[in-house]
Amino acid sequence: MTEHVWLDTLLDGDTKADIEKHAAEAADKDYALRRLTAGLPLLRDVVARAVSACLHVDPLTVLADAWCSADDLQGYRDSTKGTKPVILKLGAHSIERDIRPVITVETLRFELGMAVTLGGAFEGVELSILKGQLISAGSGTCSLSVRLKASETAATPWKTLTSLALPAEYRFVQPLKIY
Amino acid sequence: MTKRLIAILCLSGLVAAQAAPAFSQSAAAPKDVPATSDATGGRSTACSARWIAAAAEKQIAPNLVGCNIKDVTAPLLRAKIVPAPRETDNTASVGTILTQRPAAGEPLKPFGRLTLQVSTGKAPAPAQETPAPATSAAPEQPPERPPVSSAAPTEPAAASSSAASPAPEPAASAESKPPLLTDGRVEFKEVPVSAKPTDVPDSLREFITTYPLVLLVGLGIFFAAIAGLAMNGRKTGRTSSKVLPRVACEATFGPGRLVRRGPLVLGEKGDK
Numbered sequence: 001m002t003e004h005v006w007l008d009t010l011l012d013g014d015t016k017a018d019i020e021k022h023a024a025e026a027a028d029k030d031y032a033l034r035r036l037t038a039g040l041p042l043l044r045d046v047v048a049r050a051v052s053a054c055l056h057v058d059p060l061t062v063l064a065d066a067w068c069s070a071d072d073l074q075g076y077r078d079s080t081k082g083t084k085p086v087i088l089k090l091g092a093h094s095i096e097r098d099i100r101p102v103i104t105v106e107t108l109r110f111e112l113g114m115a116v117t118l119g120g121a122f123e124g125v126e127l128s129i130l131k132g133q134l135i136s137a138g139s140g141t142c143s144l145s146v147r148l149k150a151s152e153t154a155a156t157p158w159k160t161l162t163s164l165a166l167p168a169e170y171r172f173v174q175p176l177k178i179y
Numbered sequence: 180m181t182k183r184l185i186a187i188l189c190l191s192g193l194v195a196a197q198a199a200p201a202f203s204q205s206a207a208a209p210k211d212v213p214a215t216s217d218a219t220g221g222r223s224t225a226c227s228a229r230w231i232a233a234a235a236e237k238q239i240a241p242n243l244v245g246c247n248i249k250d251v252t253a254p255l256l257r258a259k260i261v262p263a264p265r266e267t268d269n270t271a272s273v274g275t276i277l278t279q280r281p282a283a284g285e286p287l288k289p290f291g292r293l294t295l296q297v298s299t300g301k302a303p304a305p306a307q308e309t310p311a312p313a314t315s316a317a318p319e320q321p322p323e324r325p326p327v328s329s330a331a332p333t334e335p336a337a338a339s340s341s342a343a344s345p346a347p348e349p350a351a352s353a354e355s356k357p358p359l360l361t362d363g364r365v366e367f368k369e370v371p372v373s374a375k376p377t378d379v380p381d382s383l384r385e386f387i388t389t390y391p392l393v394l395l396v397g398l399g400i401f402f403a404a405i406a407g408l409a410m411n412g413r414k415t416g417r418t419s420s421k422v423l424p425r426v427a428c429e430a431t432f433g434p435g436r437l438v439r440r441g442p443l444v445l446g447e448k449g450d451k
Contacts, residue, residue, distance in 0.1 A: 042423055050428035057430060066435025072443040087448035091441045098433035106424045115433070126448065 004173070007062070007118065008055040010144060010161040016052045018156065019116060022148045023051035023101065026114040033103070033110045043105070051101045055116065059144055060137060060164075061172055063120045066095040067127060068134055068178045077178045079132035086129045090140075094121040098149065115149040119158060125166065133175035138168045228254035235260055240293060242283030248274045248297045259289040264297045273300035 011019070027033045027047050037044040067073060067090075076086060098115040124140030143163040149155040226246035234241035235258030243251050248264055255262045269277055277296040281287055387394055437443070 036424075040423060043426065046423060046426045047428075050426050054428035054430045062432060063435060065432065066437040069435065070437055070443055089445040089448060090443055091439070091445050093437060093439040093443055095435055095437050097435040100431045100433060102429050102431050104425075104427040104429065111431075 004058055005060065005164065007057050007059045007144075008052065010059070011052070011055065011146070012161075015146065015159060015161075018148060019052050019055070020048035022114050022150055023048045023112060026112040026150065027103070027110070029113055030110050032108070033105070036105060036108075047103050047105075050103060051112070054101050055099065057099070058173070059118055059120065060142065060166075060170060061176070062097055062099070062118055063095040064134060064137065064172065064176050065097060067137075068176050073127075073129070073178055076129045077132050082131065084130075085135060088127045088129065090122065090125045090127060092121075092123045094119060113151065117147045117149055117155065119145045119147070121145075128169070129178065130175070133177050134172065135175045136169045136171040138166055138170050140166055142166055226250055228257070231255055231260070232258045234258075235287075235289070238286055238288055240279065240281045240283055240285050240287040243276050243279050243293075243295060244283070246276050247272075248276055248295060251276070255293065260287065261290060261292045263292050263294045265294060266299050267296045268301045268303040269298035270302055271298040271300070273298060 024044055024047070027037060027044065033047070037047065073088070076088075096117055096119045098117050100115045101112050103110040103112060121143040122140060125137055125142070126139045127134060128136040128138070141163060143160065145158045145160040147156050147158045226243065231241045231243075231251065231254040241255075241260075243255075248262070252262055267277055269275070271277065275298040277298055279296070280294040287293060
């Protein structure tokens with residue numbers, strides 16, 4: 001059985017505080033959300049906490065999207081090909097992906113002008129592909145880090161969270177389609 | 180009664196004056212009479228219409244003390260002086276003017292008011308009647324004061340008989356007189372209703388002493404109910420979603436950016 005890793009459990013207190021601070025600042029930049037939080041001051045904290053709470057995601061699954069769209073794996077898109085999984089050995093590489101929180105207040109949706117960028121540096125990773133779908137990753141190591149982006153240009157420095165020694169087979173909850 | 184009497188006297192004076200205009204014409208003859216001395220002069224002449232008219236011409240008040248209100252009302256009105264009679268208990272004959280205001284000789288403009296104290300012919304009320312305490316004054320009117328009347332009905336009768344006026348008069352005046360209301364405070368104290376509030380604590384005290392357990396249980400239930408209500412209110416306040424709007428956050432993901440330092444795929448595992 002594979003034990004899943006959750007991003008919010010890897011965040012320390014300072015990182016969470018930074019995320020909440022950035023979320024609050026981003027909420028202030030949104031006109032409608034600012035009007036809402038001005039009428040309900042408690043809402044500002046609730047929004048900030050909601051952002052850190054929505055980081056309950058599997059970081060490997062999030063980063064695996066880059067593999068699914070990689071040019072080198074496009075030859076394995078055929079879903080009818082093969083009955084046994086194909087195991088690919090990958091060289092050292094790194095992946096970044098932005099996580100953008102979207103706040104919903106009752107029925108109003110507010111896309112905050114901030115992003116939590118998750119980065120992973122992989123070495124010696126093997127991927128299992130079956131019928132055009134990425135079913136698991138394993139072996140090697142994965143160093144996870146995050147940074148906060150208030151805009152496309154302004155971003156905090158990378159902060160390393162942890163370095164994971166991946167098991168022989170880290171199976172994704174749902175197979176990821178290669179596209 | 181006396182008011183009616185005085186009013187009848189005034190009206191009769193008016194009627195008499197209107198019925199005999201010749202009198203006024205003849206009475207107005209002595210114009211050569213010195214106004215200052217005569218108008219405020221002798222009583223017998225001052226009551227007549229011509230002296231009143233003479234004083235009115237000078238715009239001074241005529242001397243009407245001792246005159247009868249019945250005799251002077253019509254002349255005063257003809258002289259454009261408004262009489263304002265006020266009843267006063269006095270032993271003088273009914274309708275006799277006792278005092279006046281303004282006083283004789285003082286200025287009085289046309290249609291000015293001349294206040295006249297008129298005797299009712301009755302003896303003035305005894306001085307002890309108004310400030311009398313409940314024990315002595317109450318029994319005078321048995322039907323109106325039930326609680327005290329039975330106590331001592333004979334004493335006040337003696338007191339009233341000791342007054343100068345005849346016996347039946349005080350009784351009649353006491354029936355119609357408002358002074359009874361002046362001892363309202365005393366009567367209010369003696370009303371039996373005032374004793375009821377003191378009875379309620381006694382009964383409550385008796386209940387507490389006889390049924391202390393019932394009282395304690397009742398109080399316990401009461402406070403438990405109040406505490407339950409308070410807790411219920413707090414619970415609903417906490418769980419109410421109306422305090423803050425529902426806030427949810429959902430993560431949206433951008434495209435993954437893969438940075439390679441060399442070839443990504445080194446090979447398939449089964450190939451080697």
